[in-house]
Amino acid sequence: MDFQREYQDKLVTAKEAVRIIQSGDWVDYGWTTGTPVALDKALADRSEELTDVKLRGGILLRVPEVFKVKDVAQHFTWNSWHMSGIERKAIDQGFAYYSPIRYSELPRYYRESSCPNNVAMFQVAPMDKHGYFNFGPNASHMMAVCETSKKIIVEVNKNMPRCLGGFENSIHISKVEYIVEGDHPSIGELGGAKATEIDKQVAQLIVEDIPNGACLQLGIGGMPNAVGSLIAQSDLKDLGVHTEMYVDAFVDIAKEGKINGSQKSIDRFRQTYAFGAGTKKLYDYIDNNPEAMSAPVDYTNDVRVISSIDQFISINNAVEVDLFGQVNSESVGIKHISGAGGQLDFVLGAYLSKGGKSFICCSSSFTTKDGTVKSRLVPTLAPGSIITDTRANIHYLVTEYGKVNLKGLSTWQKCEAIISIAHPDFREELIKEAEKMKIWRKSNK
Structure with a gap:
């Protein structure tokens, strides 16, 4: 032909x-x-x-x-x-x-x-x-x-x-x-938000839980990028990649010699991803690179595939989390932000992996345009907010004030753990709201 x-x-x-x-x-x-x-x-x-x-x-x-x-x-x-x-x-x-x-x-x-x-x-x-x-x-x-x-x-x-x-x-x-x-334009770039000091604090809490030989999935945003930067500077070795989105942080980690995929049970020695978006550094790295494995999303995000990889570490952001452990990563009330994406798939798959862990991370608070400081950990999600991960699915939750494993906890235990890593300025208010919702035990305080 x-x-x-x-x-x-x-x-x-x-x-x-x-x-x-x-x-x-x-x-x-x-x-x-x-x-x-x-x-x-x-x-x-x-x-x-x-x-x-x-x-x-x-x-x-x-x-x-x-x-x-x-x-x-x-x-x-x-x-x-x-x-x-x-x-x-x-x-x-x-x-x-x-x-x-x-x-x-x-x-x-x-x-x-x-x-x-x-x-x-x-x-x-x-x-x-x-x-x-x-x-x-x-x-x-x-x-x-x-x-x-x-x-x-x-x-x-x-x-x-x-x-x-x-x-x-x-x-x-x-x-x-x-x-x-066409005119062969440059490929559109997606720069990750610069990591803040809070991002770095959260990243440190996560990186200390990542073992040698772990397989990584990173979401988009400042915190996952901060995690990637810390991994690149760490003594970790023999890491693997199996992710929905390939981001610049993976390039940094790979160039520091931390990634070889040798411990993966499938797709050994390859970094597997469904799509990539970042800077020119990323596009140059994956171009004609046989180590970078481009695959459809019904493979990369299949919970059965994810769970088959030992020591799978999933790291994703949240907009807000309520005291029941419900995670909203998609909206601010009815104001849409992103989408469901693959977060739930990786939350489930990482937990099912032998030695695997799923981390949902966020800053404990944020400042609105008018200068008001608000908590990201809230009594209940705002009306219209989207539940990305249900309270039964969440594994680890991390803020700059700590890291808690919420899996299997009763409502009062989960509530107590979440409030323990909230911004101190909001803890008393959260306790009062938890009491009204009958998920707080007075003996806890």
Whole structure:
């Protein structure tokens, strides 16, 4: 088969490619760094001709051009599997909505859904000699997207890293309707928040519980990054990686020689991930790196897979935790922040792992824009808040004031443990509220 000839036959401009999109269509924009750029601009240019085009995607790193068109809600609706700050603003503008689902379920959802996409269009790495376009750091659910879309348009970007080592990480040219070559923009970056002193204190409490040979999963944010920095500076060795999201911290740990994957029971010597987003340092590291294993999310986040890896350590953030041990990592009341993601999968899987531990971490308090200091550990979650991990699922909870194992504790024990690591300024108030809720024993104090 002459793949180069087929390539030329399918090569069109972005303007020509998006002509196949009609009013009322479902159009998949891929995922994170794979979100289209040239095709997005061409579709925005057609906005006046289109109504009710429903777009799917998630974790946007750039503001799409379709978000900027006049009367956007009449033309496009954005449906996000997991939200970034860009998408949160779009909610307020009335044309974006979150699609609640455990991230690990996405491939199955696409394959079993009764409403497949009319068109999927996304960025890919240049075609290899075998006719394959690599998804870049977005294996995630992309094969399922391709299998269930009527038409596939790929936007080739020479700056997209080729992410290897796993499976379901490429699409063959024979499955593609059109090929577009854009301006080859740099890959969108996602810088982690700079670690605060509180982040570092929390990180220290977690790192002291990580053994040699542990397998790591880190979430996004200042605290997980602080953990990564401490690990990179530690004496830990023979660490492994099996994670939903590959972040810059893993690169730092690997370059310090702490990661070799030798103790993993599966995928030995490889760092396994569903998608990656970070800085250019990360993209350069995973490009053509056989140690970095790009795999679909229904594998990386499968509780059965996670639990099969001994000494699995899962580290994730929370927005707030109530005195019953319910974890909210998705919203502030009804104000949406991110999404369910894979946190629950890793909380469950890490606990089921032999010697494994799941850590939910947060600062004990935060300061609002008007300067008011509030506790992140609250009597009950605010109305409208989303429960990401139920009270039966939480394992370790960590703030700068300590670390407590909440698994299996009765309501009063759990309540006492949570208050013990709350900010001291709020403990008396929390005790009073706990008494009202009948989950406090006077003998405790």
